[in-house]
Amino acid sequence: MAAEQGGVAIKKKAAARSWVLFDSKGDDTILDVDKYAIMQRVEIHARDLRILDPLLSYPSTILGRERAIVLNLEHIKAIITAEEVLLRDPTEENVVPVVEELRRRLPLSAVQNDADAPEEHESPFEFRALEVALEAICSFLDARTTELETAAYPALDELTSKISSRNLDRVRKLKSAMTRLTGRVQKVRDELEQLLDDDDDMADLYLSRKMATSPVSGSGAPNWLPASPTIASKISRASRASAATIHGNENDVEELEMLLEAYFMQIDGTLNKLTTLREYIDDTEDYINIQLDNHRNQLIQLELFLSSGTVCISLYSLVAGIFGMNIPYTWNNDHSWVYKWVVSISGLISILMFIAIITYARHKGLVGS
Numbered sequence: 001m002a003a004e005q006g007g008v009a010i011k012k013k014a015a016a017r018s019w020v021l022f023d024s025k026g027d028d029t030i031l032d033v034d035k036y037a038i039m040q041r042v043e044i045h046a047r048d049l050r051i052l053d054p055l056l057s058y059p060s061t062i063l064g065r066e067r068a069i070v071l072n073l074e075h076i077k078a079i080i081t082a083e084e085v086l087l088r089d090p091t092e093e094n095v096v097p098v099v100e101e102l103r104r105r106l107p108l109s110a111v112q113n114d115a116d117a118p119e120e121h122e123s124p125f126e127f128r129a130l131e132v133a134l135e136a137i138c139s140f141l142d143a144r145t146t147e148l149e150t151a152a153y154p155a156l157d158e159l160t161s162k163i164s165s166r167n168l169d170r171v172r173k174l175k176s177a178m179t180r181l182t183g184r185v186q187k188v189r190d191e192l193e194q195l196l197d198d199d200d201d202m203a204d205l206y207l208s209r210k211m212a213t214s215p216v217s218g219s220g221a222p223n224w225l226p227a228s229p230t231i232a233s234k235i236s237r238a239s240r241a242s243a244a245t246i247h248g249n250e251n252d253v254e255e256l257e258m259l260l261e262a263y264f265m266q267i268d269g270t271l272n273k274l275t276t277l278r279e280y281i282d283d284t285e286d287y288i289n290i291q292l293d294n295h296r297n298q299l300i301q302l303e304l305f306l307s308s309g310t311v312c313i314s315l316y317s318l319v320a321g322i323f324g325m326n327i328p329y330t331w332n333n334d335h336s337w338v339y340k341w342v343v344s345i346s347g348l349i350s351i352l353m354f355i356a357i358i359t360y361a362r363h364k365g366l367v368g369s
Contacts, residue, residue, distance in 0.1 A: 020090035020099060024083055024125050026107030042068040042079050052077040052088055060187040062195060064204025069126060073137040073188060082207040085129045098136045105132055124208040127259060134263040141185050142270045148178055152277055156284045163288060175281055182274045189271055192264040202253040301367045308357040312350040319346040
């Protein structure tokens, strides 16, 4: 019983650890804190944190706040500040590659860690973290698109060669998957496009610049990690990294605009792939409908031939029925040769009538030649 309770406690503790913290050196720490501590740490509102709730369905969003960037891109749910990154659900299968990439790319190089080295061209910490997230989501959606293409094109080709219930159901499922994936890609693209269209929104993402131009206060945030002697140097690097922008134009967003444009073009390429796939599916549907229409036309022509033949045979049967009546008449005696003429003339009239009907139908374009 004690072992079972211990196992339950471990599971509850593991479930509570739903965040991982990365600093500018690339060190990561699993956090066991509630949402109120996170709100106090990064200074965001509850409505911003609610966007990152996996139980709620929110569209892809990149929000710039005073001291943080709230990032909700599919499975990537993160809070980025000028000094650290908080990533939700780090053990999820699709998030693990993001964790590894943050560990690899967030630490500054040896040259950049040198206090005497020039750092004018150093990219701000928040942009490096944002780039990792954008690259991960674009690569993830592009991979899903490639998988869908690999399955869809052979299925569509097979359907065009053989129309069957199995092939139709397979294509239907692939089309539903494509529609869902297109919606997800479109949401990410729309969010990037909205950012690129608004310089003020992009300026809100320059956290290091805002930190360098405002007083830095270390009070008010919960002490999750041991105090680090490099905090002041990180702030100094952030200030120097954006110094050129500060002294030039505080609304200069060229660096971020170039970053967003690169991934906008990548996600737009993914959307173009899905658009091409949709057009191929539509073309296949049109081809299938043409085939089905052709089959229906052939059945209609067959029905016309059968109906015309039935009418002609009915005329022949009418003559046979008249002469088959059990009614006595005098000219039937010694006139056996009449039978041959009646049969021959009736059959000839029926055949000529059938030919006349078919000729008229072809003349009016009702049947093919």
